[in-house]
Amino acid sequence: SQTLKLALFGDPVEHSLSPEIHRRFGQQTGIALDYRAVRCRGEDFGPRFAAFIVAGGRGANLTVPLKQAGLGVCQQVAAAARTARAVNTLVRREDGWHGDNTDGSGLMLDLQRLGLDPAGKRVLMIGAGGAAAGVLGPLLDRQPALTVILNRTRERAEALAQKFAHRGVVIGGGFDQAGDLNGFDLLIQATSSGHGQALPPLERGWLDARAVAYDLNYGPAHRPFADWCSRQSLVCHDGLGMLVGQAALAFEIWTGRRPQMDPVLAALRSGQTAP
Numbered sequence: 001s002q003t004l005k006l007a008l009f010g011d012p013v014e015h016s017l018s019p020e021i022h023r024r025f026g027q028q029t030g031i032a033l034d035y036r037a038v039r040c041r042g043e044d045f046g047p048r049f050a051a052f053i054v055a056g057g058r059g060a061n062l063t064v065p066l067k068q069a070g071l072g073v074c075q076q077v078a079a080a081a082r083t084a085r086a087v088n089t090l091v092r093r094e095d096g097w098h099g100d101n102t103d104g105s106g107l108m109l110d111l112q113r114l115g116l117d118p119a120g121k122r123v124l125m126i127g128a129g130g131a132a133a134g135v136l137g138p139l140l141d142r143q144p145a146l147t148v149i150l151n152r153t154r155e156r157a158e159a160l161a162q163k164f165a166h167r168g169v170v171i172g173g174g175f176d177q178a179g180d181l182n183g184f185d186l187l188i189q190a191t192s193s194g195h196g197q198a199l200p201p202l203e204r205g206w207l208d209a210r211a212v213a214y215d216l217n218y219g220p221a222h223r224p225f226a227d228w229c230s231r232q233s234l235v236c237h238d239g240l241g242m243l244v245g246q247a248a249l250a251f252e253i254w255t256g257r258r259p260q261m262d263p264v265l266a267a268l269r270s271g272q273t274a275p
């Protein structure tokens, strides 16, 4: 059978785990694929993507800073990508390129895997950037009892909550307004503060005694939040499973096959390189 030609566009992409993850999905399902990272941003994306199409490209992932630009290259945009105003997965179909966003549903897949279904739960999300916006739709689909978004820039959290208000009980505000919050079951850390900046002012008192935390960050960027959680005796998961989850859903869009996450996660955690 023909090799499926795939690529990741963005900058930086040199240390991305996506080529490794998709190589393993390919091995697991017996689907021959060629997945390459293409470093580009801004005006370089158009010509690079055009060259990829000419070379027979069938599907792609977009990462920072190209997720918004991705909306401009597709003929069809799925609801998840339209709501998040960001495309992370592109697939070539008979009627042209379709854009989707699997980040938020990738997180839901990982929460499901961890036995942390947000249905009926009280969810506290820290951060209101692009990742938070992508997560909110799929999160509210699970129908949590209450979702509160806290952000350094208060207006951004308020705007995000307002945009999703028709989908559930969502409240947004600043950390200075968090005073009497309590009883949350799930804390989702969706800020980029782990990349060398101080964590926002978090308080254990916001959370239920049995609450669990989930950090969208993984690797060294996960360390500051993991350390805070461990000081608070709070169980905490990193975002590697979300990365593998969004990849599994992208792979399914390209191939119609949903690969297994667990063996790939185990291999990444043990630092194995692909055979």
Ligand code: NDP
Residues within 6 Å of the ligand: 103, 126, 127, 128, 129, 130, 131, 132, 151, 152, 153, 154, 156, 190, 191, 192, 193, 194, 195, 197, 198, 199, 200, 216, 217, 218, 221, 239, 240, 242, 243, 244, 246
């Ligand atoms: P954005 O740049 O869009 O947003 C950054 C967010 O972090 C904003 O809410 C910003 O607040 C907040 N923030 C940054 N620094 C601080 C700080 N020092 N204190 C308090 N708040 C801060 O980034 P993204 O939303 O795209 O990404 C967020 C994180 O999620 C990144 O670290 C990214 O790597 C990770 N991620 C992981 C994925 C996975 O698959 N595991 C997928 C996507 C993202 P403000 O609005 O005030 O600036």
